[in-house]
Structure formats: structure tokens, C-alpha cells
Amino acid sequence: MTDHSASSSGKCPVMHGAATTKTGASSAFWPNALNLDILHQHDRKTNPMGADFNYRAELAKLDVEALKADLRALMNDSQDWWPADWGSYVGMMARVTWHAAGSYRNTDGRGGNGTGNQRFAPLNSWPDNVNTDKGRRLLWPIKKKYGNKISWADLISLAGTIAYEVAGLKTYGFAFGREDIWHPEKDIYWGDEQQWLAPSDTRFADVEDAASLENPLAAVQMGLIYVNPEGVNGKPDPARTALMMRETFARMGMNDEETVALTAGGHTIGKAHGNGNAADLSADPESADVTAQGMGWFNTKGRGIGRDTVVSGIEGAWTTNPTRWDNEFFTLLFKYDWTLTRSPAGAQQWEPIAIAEEDKPVDVEDPSIRHMPMMTDADMALKVDPIYREISLRFMNDFEAFSDAFARAWFKLTHRDMGPKTRYVGPDVPAEDLIWQDPVPAGNTAYDVAAVKAKIAAAGLSDNEMIATAWDSARTFRGSDFRGGANGARIRLAPQKDWEGNEPARLAKVLAALEPIAAETGASIADVIVLAGNLGLENAIRAAGFSVEVPFAPGRGDATAEMTDAESFDVLEPKHDGFRNYLKAWSDIVTPEEMLLDRAQLLGLTAVEMTALIGGMRVLDTNFAGSRHGVFTQTPGALTNDFFVTLTDMAYSWKPTGRNSYAIVERASGETRYTASRVDLVFGSNSILRSYAEVYAQDDNKEKFVRDFVAAWTKVMNADRFDLQA
Structure with a gap:
């Protein structure tokens, strides 16, 4: 913002922001070991607030006007240990906020000021962030006073906004609702240079x-x-x-x-x-x-x-x-x-x-x-x-236009990683819907879910067509900036309807069958897509010999093309999706299994949930373009634990047949029984993932696997249902 570090003096086509860099004490001994830390990034054990803490409930107790008054007083309250320039902290506080928000990147949605990550390394020690530590210490008495009712992430974001108000700007608004993290996000990829400010x-x-x-x-x-x-x-x-x-x-x-x-x-x-x-x-x-x-x-x-x-x-x-x-x-x-x-x-x-x-x-x-x-x-x-x-000349000659443009851009800068407006809290939330917020209209809940399911069942779609379409609709969700997901049914709009990974021909067939059902029943298309996936999954569960209901919550809305900034959605296109064994292009920099971790982390999955979903998606026969890699079963379409049983069966050996293809060979006969990708085999080769695979391969855990898969599936389907989250 007001200070930028001076210098002393894209190589990768895929988004490998998960930074699965092989770090840690064992890295020197096993440099090729897959690092799963990205999936354990915010372990509950690092959170001092406890599992029952509800930030939004605490926010409801916040005296917003008193907080803003204290911040305004701070702007001109020079302290002896760190005197303010011209007796004012407006420049410093604006910079603290800018440098928290300015780390956001839309390529993978990571960075930004939504988590209070400026408190931790590496951001707290970036050369560009020199003396933001002093700004946060100046804010500490206010944080101490309001305690749990205001997160560091919200306070840091608000400080710069109040600084501009004190300076005389009519700001556009402000929203609370950012929750703090309690551990450095060291697995975010900020570059692989080994020195600050490398050329x-x-x-x-x-x-x-x-x-x-x-x-x-x-x-x-x-x-x-x-x-x-x-x-x-x-x-x-x-x-x-x-x-x-x-x-x-x-x-x-x-x-x-x-x-x-x-x-x-x-x-x-x-x-x-x-x-x-x-x-x-x-x-x-x-x-x-x-x-x-x-x-x-x-x-x-x-x-x-x-x-x-x-x-x-x-x-x-x-x-x-x-x-x-x-x-x-x-x-x-x-x-x-x-x-x-x-x-x-x-x-x-x-x-x-x-x-x-x-x-x-x-x-x-x-x-x-x-x-x-x-x-x-x-x-x-x-x-x-x-x-x-x-x-610039237009702004110079029209101060009001400049002020309005800056106020709106500042609001966007400080709220870009908060996701849709339904996540906003507070009295200063602007009424206007902005296209970069990816607005979705409220959905209908007053329809007969059972009747909709009956119509879907009679639509002539296969289970794997319905499951794959629901997955493709939901998998765009990014917990980094809360964009994407099934809500809004943007899979039927440009650019998503034409993405290679969404198999446009199959998608068009499924939508042609489901859209009339939505029109007839009053359900949203978004709901019908998810409900169809659930129906296909329930059929697969019965085929495996179990009876487990897949939870469904109606209420998704349908976005329109006018509500969608198609260009900004381009960055959400999946170039890889290990869950459907999809890889658009091989990279010499990041492996397919590392790409899988990237997507799993953005979806908010744990390593166990990722494991269950992989095993299930394979036997459900949902691979991209009908690939047989990883379909380790004689009953494709049934939600069995066969993927894990085959993977852990020493009756087979594993032979490379290409850069990302392997033959699963029966030792006794020498015949190839199955084929696999690296993403499939990592669940047998990595010691941690194998331990999970062995759990699901056990004879007494067949139903556990089904229930765990359903829970993980539902988590993905509801990842963007912020109305369902406490």
C-alpha cells in the first residue's frame, strides 16, 4: 500500500498452489515422498478456541459503532514506542490492510485477508511487509478489549477501511465474518526461490x-x-x-x-x-x-x-x-x-x-x-x-469518480476472498449485488423432493452419468475464496458448460433430461443436479447390498448468465481432477498425486475423506471419458470396497506401461487384470494413505466405507451451502 520493498539490484501450466514441497525432517532421506501436510493444515489441535466456539455467535454481541470509534481514536493517538507520521496512523493502517488483502490471487483463490494469516510466517516476515508487525501491535489493545467478538482477520481488514474514513473518503461498506486460523499456512506455494527478492x-x-x-x-x-x-x-x-x-x-x-x-x-x-x-x-x-x-x-x-x-x-x-x-x-x-x-x-x-x-x-x-x-x-x-x-486523467478531472472507483475497488480488495454475500455479517454490508461476488438467487425449498426423485429415476439417465454431473458441478468449490460449487448451477452456463473436464456432450444430455424436471416441479436446476447424483449414489449403494440414505438439503438457486462473470470463472476450470482420473496435461514440475492434494485441500477434505472418495468414485465407474484406470472391480457401478481390496491384494504386481499408466498383473497367471494411474497407486504406495486404504479393505468395514463415502460426498455437495453452516 504505502510502502513496498525495494529490490537490491510461470513456468508451470497447472495450479500447484497446494505447495506439496517435500519439507520436514525426513525430506533429505525420502525426497520423493508425498507430503500430506496440506490436508492437515488447520488441525483442530492448533485452535485454542475449542470445537464449540462459534465466531458468528460472538460477532452478534459486537458493538460495531464502539469498535469503529476506538479505531478512529487510534488513528490519531500517537504512542511513544512507535510515533505516527504527522501524528496519524492512517497510512500505516491502510498499508497493513492492503498488504493482508493484496496477497490474494484468483488463480487458486489462496492468500488474502480472510484468515488473519498475516500474523504468521512467511507473510509476517516478507520484505514487503516490513513494519506491518508494528501496525498489528497498535491494534492489539483494541483486539484485547473486544476479544472473541472480533477476529484478527476482521480487525485487520476493518482498520484500513476506517483509516480511509478518517482521511475523508466515503467508503463503500464493510462486512465482518472472517475467521482466524491458528497455524501458518506453510503449504501455500508462494514460489520456489531460495532467497527474498530473487530476480x-x-x-x-x-x-x-x-x-x-x-x-x-x-x-x-x-x-x-x-x-x-x-x-x-x-x-x-x-x-x-x-x-x-x-x-x-x-x-x-x-x-x-x-x-x-x-x-x-x-x-x-x-x-x-x-x-x-x-x-x-x-x-x-x-x-x-x-x-x-x-x-x-x-x-x-x-x-x-x-x-x-x-x-x-x-x-x-x-x-x-x-x-x-x-x-x-x-x-x-x-x-x-x-x-x-x-x-x-x-x-x-x-x-x-x-x-x-x-x-x-x-x-x-x-x-x-x-x-x-x-x-x-x-x-x-x-x-x-x-x-x-x-x-488517470479522467480521475484527475473527476474527483467524485475517482473516489467512487477507489471505494469500490478497496471494498473488492478487502472482500474478494470472502465469497458470496451470504457470508457477510454486519450493519455496513452494501445492499448492491456485485458480479464479482458470484451472486446466486435464493432457492425454493417448498417442493416435493420425493416427486422430483421419481421423475429423475424415470428420465433414462445412467447412475454414473448423474453422479459424474453432480460431482463436476460441485468440484469447482474453493475453500480458499469460497467460489464455485453446485449452488447456482453454473455448470450449465458459459464457460463451464464447454470445459473439457465436464465432458460437454454428456453434460448436455444430462441437462436436457433434468432441466424440464426442474421447470415442472419448482425445484432449482442446481438442486435437481445434486439430487440426481444422490439418486445414482443410492442405487449404487443398494447394488452393493446396503441401504444408506444420502442426505439432501433443498434450497440451491439458479444463477443466470447476467449474474455470471464468465471471464473470471475461467480460473476455476479444472486442469486436473484425480477423483475422476482426469489430467488435461502432464507437468514435469508437479505430479498427478500432488495435483490431487491441491484439489482435495481446496474442497476442504481431510486425507481420510479424500481416500474414501477416490475408492468410491473408481468403483462407481465415473472416470473421465470412460477410462478404466483404477476401476478395480468386477461389479462397476456398485459402491463396494473393491478398489481397496484389490489395491492391497498381494496376488497382484504393478508394472509401468507409460508415463501415467500401469498394469495390474496377476502374479499366478501373468495376465493384466486392471490398469491404473499414479493417483490410483499412491493409495497403496504412500504409507499414510495405505493405512487408510487398509482400513477400508477390511472385511468388517464394507459398510463403514459406504457411510464414510456418503459423508464425504455430502460434504462436497454442500460445501457452498453457507446457509446450512453454523
Whole structure:
């Protein structure tokens, strides 16, 4: 936001954000072992609040106006241990919020400010997050006062919004509802560089091609939120920086207008800090001594506060009045010519030529002293890039339009990973439905579920067609940003209806049979798709000799094309789905089994639930394009435990026949009985997954497997039913 780390000076086509990097004590001995930690990321044992804690119930007790009043008071309450610039914390708090929210990337929905993850490594010690630790400590007395009624995630998000209000902006609104995590998300893939701020070349296939940034990353260097403020690889060139900005902001879900608004609005208040030697800073919070008490980056020489603060290395304010919401950013940017210079810390920045004295901001401690304002390379990009320039000039000449655009973009930035509006809580939730919220109308619950099931049963669809369609509809859900899922039935709309992984021909056949049923009965198409999958599953359970009802909760709605930003849904397209043995393209960087973990984690599954679903989906014969890999049964379509029985049977040996294909050979006869993929075989090769497979292969656990599969299936079908969740 107001400070960005300075530099000292996309290779993978699939989204491997699960970061199944082989870390841990045993990695040196078994470097190829599959790391399942991503599925244990938020173990209940790390949560001090206990299983019965209900954040939303606590939120209902929150005095929102009192909380906001305390935050407003904080903005101008300078404390002795960390004095505020110009006596105001608006710049600092805006930056704390921006740098929490700005880690979001739409490629896999990870990052963002929805979990309070800025408190933990690696984010708490990113070079770009220098001194956000001080901002969080300034917020601590307020967190202490309101306790369980306000999460860190909500408080961090609200702080920046209140900062802008105090500065004079009419904000768009705010929603509570973000729940804290209690353990670092170390398995999120932030890049594989081994040093902070490694050159951008390491994460671009071609650093001259911004679009070649490695998926799922959004920042150009390790430890940055988005772009290097000194230019690509620390070489100032605003036109080139603009290309990087366009790509990185797009990966945060922002268009050109939102990019201009956020860049300019983010730099309308506060300042960058580089009035000293960055080499004099102490270690980051995660590396600091116990006496630092969880903070870092203290100046070991001199005061290290006020006018002597070093953060990014860039020094100065962008505007004449850095604690006030106004249009001075654009005014100064276009009023003057700018030239390259260096800060006292040695960072490259731009300063105006022949600036009037009255346009200079005053010193943060002594108002009788004035200093040069500055611009980063990213700021200059707004003047140089033709598209950004046109938007910037429009904003310069229409302050109200700029204010509205920024307020909306800020709201989007701080709420993008919260999912649909049904998850929003509080008195300041805007009434307007925004397309990036993926709105879904309320669904009907007043229809005869049994009658709908009867019509589905008479529709002439096979069980595996119904099961596969329901799965494809639900599997898009991402617990990272709560997008996707079966609610809304967007599988029948562009772009999802045409995705290869959804088998468009089969999908069209199923929809043609189910849509008239929805129209006749008053049920939503979304409900009918899930109910059809449940019906197919119940048939498969009976075929296995059991009678287990699959739970169903009506109430899903049907989105329309007008409610759907088709372009933004492109990032949800599955390039892999181990549950249906689908792999669009082989990657030399990440294995199919690692891709499976990625999808399982986004679906919110545990390793046990993932195991049950794989075994069931195989014997249900739901593989993509009818593949026989992993269908280890003589009775396909029945929900038996045959997958696990065959996998653990030493009557067979396993022979590679291709890059991702294997023959299951009967030892006695030498005949191939089945075929498999890597995703299938990992449940026998990995010691942890094999232990689960052996449980389900036991003779006395056949019904347990069925019940566990149904529970995991229902969890996926209801993953986006936030109305059913406490």
C-alpha cells in the first residue's frame, strides 16, 4: 500500500498452489515422498478456541459503532514506542490492510485477508511487509478489549477501511465474518526461490512476457505483494512496469480501472520510508531474538522512528497532504515532470522537477520543514502507459469518480476472498449485488423432493452419468475464496458448460433430461443436479447390498448468465481432477498425486475423506471419458470396497506401461487384470494413505466405507451451502 520493498539490484501450466514441497525432517532421506501436510493444515489441535466456539455467535454481541470509534481514536493517538507520521496512523493502517488483502490471487483463490494469516510466517516476515508487525501491535489493545467478538482477520481488514474514513473518503461498506486460523499456512506455494527478492526471471518463463508469470503466483518476486516499485528486477522503466502491473493486478481479480484507482488511492495517504541504511535493520519477526517479542526490523543505529524510519528503502510521501483523502496524487503526477533519483537508503525513485514549495509535504515531525514528494516506478506507469494514463486523467478531472472507483475497488480488495454475500455479517454490508461476488438467487425449498426423485429415476439417465454431473458441478468449490460449487448451477452456463473436464456432450444430455424436471416441479436446476447424483449414489449403494440414505438439503438457486462473470470463472476450470482420473496435461514440475492434494485441500477434505472418495468414485465407474484406470472391480457401478481390496491384494504386481499408466498383473497367471494411474497407486504406495486404504479393505468395514463415502460426498455437495453452516 504505502510502502513496498525495494529490490537490491510461470513456468508451470497447472495450479500447484497446494505447495506439496517435500519439507520436514525426513525430506533429505525420502525426497520423493508425498507430503500430506496440506490436508492437515488447520488441525483442530492448533485452535485454542475449542470445537464449540462459534465466531458468528460472538460477532452478534459486537458493538460495531464502539469498535469503529476506538479505531478512529487510534488513528490519531500517537504512542511513544512507535510515533505516527504527522501524528496519524492512517497510512500505516491502510498499508497493513492492503498488504493482508493484496496477497490474494484468483488463480487458486489462496492468500488474502480472510484468515488473519498475516500474523504468521512467511507473510509476517516478507520484505514487503516490513513494519506491518508494528501496525498489528497498535491494534492489539483494541483486539484485547473486544476479544472473541472480533477476529484478527476482521480487525485487520476493518482498520484500513476506517483509516480511509478518517482521511475523508466515503467508503463503500464493510462486512465482518472472517475467521482466524491458528497455524501458518506453510503449504501455500508462494514460489520456489531460495532467497527474498530473487530476480523476476526465476518465476517468469520470459521476463519480457508478463503473462508468462508462473501459475498460481501473482507477485513478480518472492516476498512482494505485487510489483517491484523500482521497476522490473529493480531497473526503472514505467512502461515495462505497467505490463507487470496489468498482469499482477489481473491475477488479484482487478481490471485496469481498479488497478489505477487502487494504486493512486493507496498512495494518496501515508508515505514510504527509506531515510537511513537498510543494512542497519534487525532481523525480521520470524528470525528475531526472543527479546523482540514477535516483532522485527528495528533500526539498530539511531532512532529508527519518525523521519529516521527505514522500511522499503524508498523515501517520501506521494502527496502534499498525506493524511487527507484528496486528488493530489494525480495533480502532482501530471503537473510536474519527474526525474530519477535515489533515496538516502539507495532505492531508485522519481522526484518532481522545479516543484513549488507549497506542493511539498511537510516533515513527519517538524511542520516547518518541507520535503520532496516522490513517485515509484509503478506510479509513473500510470502516466506513461496509454490506458492507465487515460483513466488517470479522467480521475484527475473527476474527483467524485475517482473516489467512487477507489471505494469500490478497496471494498473488492478487502472482500474478494470472502465469497458470496451470504457470508457477510454486519450493519455496513452494501445492499448492491456485485458480479464479482458470484451472486446466486435464493432457492425454493417448498417442493416435493420425493416427486422430483421419481421423475429423475424415470428420465433414462445412467447412475454414473448423474453422479459424474453432480460431482463436476460441485468440484469447482474453493475453500480458499469460497467460489464455485453446485449452488447456482453454473455448470450449465458459459464457460463451464464447454470445459473439457465436464465432458460437454454428456453434460448436455444430462441437462436436457433434468432441466424440464426442474421447470415442472419448482425445484432449482442446481438442486435437481445434486439430487440426481444422490439418486445414482443410492442405487449404487443398494447394488452393493446396503441401504444408506444420502442426505439432501433443498434450497440451491439458479444463477443466470447476467449474474455470471464468465471471464473470471475461467480460473476455476479444472486442469486436473484425480477423483475422476482426469489430467488435461502432464507437468514435469508437479505430479498427478500432488495435483490431487491441491484439489482435495481446496474442497476442504481431510486425507481420510479424500481416500474414501477416490475408492468410491473408481468403483462407481465415473472416470473421465470412460477410462478404466483404477476401476478395480468386477461389479462397476456398485459402491463396494473393491478398489481397496484389490489395491492391497498381494496376488497382484504393478508394472509401468507409460508415463501415467500401469498394469495390474496377476502374479499366478501373468495376465493384466486392471490398469491404473499414479493417483490410483499412491493409495497403496504412500504409507499414510495405505493405512487408510487398509482400513477400508477390511472385511468388517464394507459398510463403514459406504457411510464414510456418503459423508464425504455430502460434504462436497454442500460445501457452498453457507446457509446450512453454523
